[in-house]
Structure formats: C-alpha cells, structure tokens
Amino acid sequence: MNGTAWHAHATRRAAVLTGCTALVLGLTAGGAQAGGPRDPARQVLGAHDGWASEGPGTTGGAAADPAHVYTVTTWEEFRAALAADGDAPRIVAVRGVIDAVSQGCDAFAADGYDLGRYLAAYDPAVWGHDTPVSGEQEDLRAASAARQDTAIKAAVPANTTIVGVGKGAAIRGGSLQIKGVDNVILRNLTIEAPLDCFPQWDPTDDNRTGAWNSEYDGVVVDGSTHVWIDHNTLTDGRHPDSSLPSYFGKVYQQHDGLLDVVRGANHVTVSWNSFRDHDKTMLIGNSDGAGATDSGRLKVTVHHNRFEGIVERAPRVRFGQVDVYNNHFVVAKGQKFGYVLGVGASSQLYATHNAFTLAPGVSVGQTLKKWSEAPLTAERNHVNGRPVDLVAVHNAEIPGEFLRTGAGWTPTLRTRVDHPRAVPGTVDRAAGAGRLR
Numbered sequence: 001m002n003g004t005a006w007h008a009h010a011t012r013r014a015a016v017l018t019g020c021t022a023l024v025l026g027l028t029a030g031g032a033q034a035g036g037p038r039d040p041a042r043q044v045l046g047a048h049d050g051w052a053s054e055g056p057g058t059t060g061g062a063a064a065d066p067a068h069v070y071t072v073t074t075w076e077e078f079r080a081a082l083a084a085d086g087d088a089p090r091i092v093a094v095r096g097v098i099d100a101v102s103q104g105c106d107a108f109a110a111d112g113y114d115l116g117r118y119l120a121a122y123d124p125a126v127w128g129h130d131t132p133v134s135g136e137q138e139d140l141r142a143a144s145a146a147r148q149d150t151a152i153k154a155a156v157p158a159n160t161t162i163v164g165v166g167k168g169a170a171i172r173g174g175s176l177q178i179k180g181v182d183n184v185i186l187r188n189l190t191i192e193a194p195l196d197c198f199p200q201w202d203p204t205d206d207n208r209t210g211a212w213n214s215e216y217d218g219v220v221v222d223g224s225t226h227v228w229i230d231h232n233t234l235t236d237g238r239h240p241d242s243s244l245p246s247y248f249g250k251v252y253q254q255h256d257g258l259l260d261v262v263r264g265a266n267h268v269t270v271s272w273n274s275f276r277d278h279d280k281t282m283l284i285g286n287s288d289g290a291g292a293t294d295s296g297r298l299k300v301t302v303h304h305n306r307f308e309g310i311v312e313r314a315p316r317v318r319f320g321q322v323d324v325y326n327n328h329f330v331v332a333k334g335q336k337f338g339y340v341l342g343v344g345a346s347s348q349l350y351a352t353h354n355a356f357t358l359a360p361g362v363s364v365g366q367t368l369k370k371w372s373e374a375p376l377t378a379e380r381n382h383v384n385g386r387p388v389d390l391v392a393v394h395n396a397e398i399p400g401e402f403l404r405t406g407a408g409w410t411p412t413l414r415t416r417v418d419h420p421r422a423v424p425g426t427v428d429r430a431a432g433a434g435r436l437r
Helices: 003-025 075-083 115-122 136-152 390-397 423-430
Strands: 069-072 090-094 097-099 153-155 160-164 170-172 175-179 182-187 190-192 200-202 211-213 219-222 225-230 233-235 259-262 266-271 274-280 282-284 300-303 306-312 321-325 328-331 341-343 348-352 355-358 368-370 376-379 381-383 386-388
Touching: 069 075, 075 090, 075 097, 075 153, 115 136, 136 153, 136 200, 175 182, 219 225, 328 423, 341 348, 341 376, 355 423, 368 390, 376 390
Parallel strands: 069 090, 090 160, 097 170, 153 175, 160 182, 170 190, 175 219, 182 225, 190 233, 219 259, 225 266, 233 274, 259 282, 266 300, 274 306, 300 321, 306 328, 321 348, 328 355, 341 368, 348 376, 355 381
Antiparallel strands: 200 211, 381 386
C-alpha cells in the first residue's frame, strides 16, 4: 500500500471509530431509535462484503457529528441537507414519503409547449423518419425538460449515509446523483422511478420506425467509488409502463433506468434490494466506446437481491468485473421479458449460486443475452429448483449468440454464499426496504 492509499485507509478507519463512539447519539430531530450497533444510520459495510469493501471500505456518514445529522420530510429539505457543509460526514434520514414532483409536470412546462401540438408537428406522416425532430415545439420541449432536470436531481456528496426511517420511507420522482464522489451508503428506502414529463420523439431510432426516449434514472453512480446500496425497493410504483399511452405506434416511454453504474465508477456493492416492475433496470457501463474510462473499473457486486417483473438489464454489463450471486430472478407468466444478464463489451461477468423462477413457456436460454464478444462464468445456478448450465442451454437454444465460458477471474469479496435452492426463501423474506435487521 503506497503512502497516499495508506493515509486514505487510516483516515477512513479513524472516522469509523469516531462514528462508533457516537452510536449513542443516534438520529437527532426524531430520527431512528439510537443506542446500539444495529442503528441503520450508523452501520458500515462489513469486511469482504463485495467490491465496496475493497481497501478502506465504505462507511458513508457513520462518523457524522450531531450537527451533521438531518431528518427530512420534504424534497426541498432533502436537497438542502445534501448541499450543506461540503464533504463533512453526514447522515440524512428520510421520514415518510418525499416527492420531487408533487406539483405535477405542468409546473415545469415552458410557455407555449403543448403535447398535442408537438404530436401534430412530428407525426411521422408529416415529419417522416429521416431526420431528428427540430423546430419550435422541440425547443420548447427541451426547455421544459431542462426545468424538470434542475428540479428533480439531487447531488449526493462524499461521506454520506442516506437512510429511510422505519418501514414507510420513500422518494418519489427524484433522481439521486452519486457523481464523482467517494464513500456513500443508501439504505432502507422505496425509490419510485422518476417519470420523464417530456420524452423526446426520435423518428430515426429503432430501425427508423421511431421511439420515445426518456431521461432520469432512480439512482446513478457516476464516476464514484465505494458505494453501498442496500435494502432498498426500486420500482416504477404508481406508474408502470402498462399505464403509459402510445403515440405513433410506440409507448410514450417516460422511464429510463432504476440503478446505473457508469463512467468509471468503481467498488460498488448492491445487496438485499428489491427491483420490481421495470424495463431497463441496471446498466453497468453505458457505452462500448468508454474503454479509456471504464477498463479496470466498474467493479460491482450484486448479491441477495430480488428481481421481479423486470424486462431486461439485471444487470447488463460492459467492461467491469461484476460478481452476481445469490440473487432471485422471477419471471411471471405473461409479463414482457427480454433477458436477465447481459454480456457486453469487454465484460467479465461472474454469475453463480443464483435462483431463477421462470413461468412455464419462458425460455431458459433467454436468461442470458450476448451484446458483444466477451466470456462469462455462469455456474451452480438453479432454475425452478434444479441445477442448470445456463451457458450450455443458451448456446443450444440461441446458437447465433454463442457465449464463451470463463470470466478470467474469481471473486474473493464474499461474506456468505447460500445454496441456490435456499435463495428464494432467504432473499424473498429479507430483501427490500423496511426489512433491515
């Protein structure tokens, strides 16, 4: 360990000791009950618990003094607490439901923007499919989108723990931006995916049949390090895709991702969460052309999570050494379904000891999707209670997407590995918000 790394390690561990001394303080202003090592606001990621435990580990705001412990009940209070006092360790406790778009989408609309006029102007029968949309209504749509962008994004600083109080804490319509920082913990929250009020029509997309493109992920880990995302529920909630209208023969898509880890982010652990009812769920690495930034990074552990009603990206991986184990993937009869694990550019996906519960008629081979030539390890996984070689079945069912085995590395940062037959019961009982022990 070089001098710089040793100093960072020593500083982080000293902060943990300070935080442990402060356990008796608990949360001020009516926060979670204080007085013990199980206080979720003061807990730190355990040793060897996934990639986020690498080096100095992940402690978030465990060392926060009383002046830097905030309990918030509104979106405005939440953003103010995150913005206060630089990188001082802080705890932000969310009580109840806070809504970033409580005033509705109309509050962001620029004067003169009108969806009906937008649709009339860019109807493919009028505009065609050869060029992107432009003109007055597109300019007004972009201005409206910029207003929403400013209002619903919350920048999370370094050395922060964000934790829900009790079982009903939720964030609706906001996008948590963990961008360019180190040492963040996010726990015990229901996060309802942001709804893009002003999607853009791209007539050239989807093989020139057109598509609606939206912004805003529920949580974005962008260029950040040592991030622990634990015991949350991430979902479309009140606004499932089935409730969205269609225009020009395409769903007016107002959702993007639930959790994305991108642009050189590194050392992330995603554990004991519930991901529900969403399309593009978890993207690790956002571009095939980002090798200069992402190679050697995007090291993420995904363990003991439940994925249900998910269409794709659980996760889709580029470049990273991503360890996916002891997760329960549920695909119900009749749901829209694309794939579970996506193999992308230069990825090194290691997926073992997972459980898949697939409805009758759902293809086992479809659980894997090859986007680029890259090897993976997929061993000791169970489908409907029985061991299945996912790669062999995929290659037999979809020979045009032949996958190579052998990710080229073996994870060492694992604290417990459950038998895949036990995973559904274990994970279903404990994953998600409101289930911290």
